[in-house]
Amino acid sequence: IAIISDIHANLEALEKAFEIIDYKKIDRVYCLGDIIGYGANPNECVAALLSRGVSSIIGNHDKAALDLRVAAQFNRYARAAVEWTAKQLTQANIEYLSNLPYTIVADDCTFVHATPDKPEEWNYIVSEYDAQEFFEFFTTPICWVGHSHVSGVFCEDMKSVEVEKGKRYIVNVGSIGQPRNGDWRLSFGIFDLDEWRYEHVVSEYNVALARKKIVEAGLPPYLGDRLLSGM
Numbered sequence: 001i002a003i004i005s006d007i008h009a010n011l012e013a014l015e016k017a018f019e020i021i022d023y024k025k026i027d028r029v030y031c032l033g034d035i036i037g038y039g040a041n042p043n044e045c046v047a048a049l050l051s052r053g054v055s056s057i058i059g060n061h062d063k064a065a066l067d068l069r070v071a072a073q074f075n076r077y078a079r080a081a082v083e084w085t086a087k088q089l090t091q092a093n094i095e096y097l098s099n100l101p102y103t104i105v106a107d108d109c110t111f112v113h114a115t116p117d118k119p120e121e122w123n124y125i126v127s128e129y130d131a132q133e134f135f136e137f138f139t140t141p142i143c144w145v146g147h148s149h150v151s152g153v154f155c156e157d158m159k160s161v162e163v164e165k166g167k168r169y170i171v172n173v174g175s176i177g178q179p180r181n182g183d184w185r186l187s188f189g190i191f192d193l194d195e196w197r198y199e200h201v202v203s204e205y206n207v208a209l210a211r212k213k214i215v216e217a218g219l220p221p222y223l224g225d226r227l228l229s230g231m
């Protein structure tokens with residue numbers, strides 16, 4: 001399976017990720033939410049997920065585009081993006097986003113955007129220490145999370161940095177469309193369910209085009225510039 005997250009309407013990054021997913025002959029793709037918000041192609045990104053039968057959960061930016069009250073805590077750039085995005089979304093895509101669940105449990109994995117206990121509160125897991133309090137809120141060996149845009153493997157034993165069978169993990173796969181770990185390249189996860197092998201995929205993509213589209217769409221230019229630094 002492939003696990004993608006935080007696409008943020010970045011079609012260039014999403015298409016590149018799908019190229020890699022096709023090349024690696026992945027059976028199923030799960031999306032951890034934040035399909036839209038920040039980037040210039042919200043409708044196109046939803047369409048790409050739909051056409052490939054991707055199973056997705058809802059992220060806070062998806063929710064905010066449907067209900068602007070969710071954006072009350074957003075900074076001014078995120079809020080400007082969510083207001084722009086809400087105006088772009090087609091009725092069909094609004095309905096699609098409205099029907100996304102907060103949690104999926106499938107393939108012996110739990111998938112959430114933020115945290116497994118109360119995913120609708122949009123809290124962050126950014127360290128192994130943060131992760132410890134959440135292991136009791138899911139029953140599968142692995143819970144896949146997004147939201148922070150920073151990848152990380154957090155083991156229940158607080159020692160293991162590689163995914164190994166018999167242990168339990170919370171894994172953040174990083175972000176497709178707006179990484180914040182100082183590396184501008186797209187990031188996602190591939191997990192082999194038979195061999196229990198986790199691969200963190202990182203790849204270059206046409207970031208210049210994604211940035212240009214943001215500026216041309218009238219979104220805050222800062223949202224384009226930050227793609228170049230991965231912050």
Ligand code: ZN
Binds near residue numbers: 006008059061147148
């Ligand atoms: Zn996000």
